[in-house]
Amino acid sequence: MELVFIRHGQGEHTLDLPHSLQIENPSLTAEGAEQARLLRYQKPLTNKDIIMISPIRRTLQTASIWSENINCRKIVNPLVSPRVFPIHKESDTLPCDKIMDLEVIKNDFPTYEIEMNLPLNLWTEGINVLSESEFLILAKEFISYCKQFQKEKIYLVSHDGTITSYRQMLSGKKLTREDFPKETGCFEISC
Structure with missing residues (x-):
């Protein structure tokens, strides 16, 4: 199975750093929306594909x-x-990285499935500041979960730190912030 991690397009929270990190639930910018449109040509999808998506508006x-x-x-x-x-x-979750309320997701994105077979605290706190050992346990479970779909490729729309955390776990290589993908950049890895 191939996992294709894709970073979201440019978000409003990146326009006036560090102040813009305080924006709750930031949307894509016009440039971010254009970057997402370009994915249609860079990574064309079919009706048979699966996309796993972070519960964040962007x-x-x-x-x-x-x-x-x-x-x-x-x-x-x-x-x-x-x-x-x-x-x-000392890590804290920034306002721009707080998970959206489930009811808002259901209302704003009604055709999306919501994975509810998880502890409720993941829907409120996410994986943002979990210890490395806690993250590794959940990350391994998530990879097993993806394998159950028996697809050649699964796409994951996520965030720079999350993608780099999974990359480090799956590759066994020590990575740094220099390894972060750019907006709508992708990383593919076989599992």
Whole structure:
């Protein structure tokens, strides 16, 4: 199985750093929406594809624009939500990285499935500031979960720190923030 991690398009929270990190539930910018549209040509989808999506507005919007007119399966899962990288003890979740309320997701993205077979605290706290050992346990479970779909490829729309955390776990290589993907950048790895 191939996992294709894709970072969301440019979000409003990146426009006036560090102040814009305080924006709750930031959307894509016009440039971010255009980046998501370009994914249609860079990574074309079919109706048979599966996309796992972080429960954050900018990732949900990226997936929505990218998959427009494609009836593929879209699953919202907090195991690809934002993650601080590298993790440190004093980490806090920034307002821009707080998980959206489930009712808002259901209302704003009604065709998306929501993965509910997870502890409820993942839907409120996510994986953002979990210890490395806690993250590794959940990450391994998530990879097993993906394998159950028996697909050649599964797409994951996520965040720079989350993608880098999974890359580090799956590759066994020590990574840094220099390894972060750019907006709508992708990383593919076989599992």
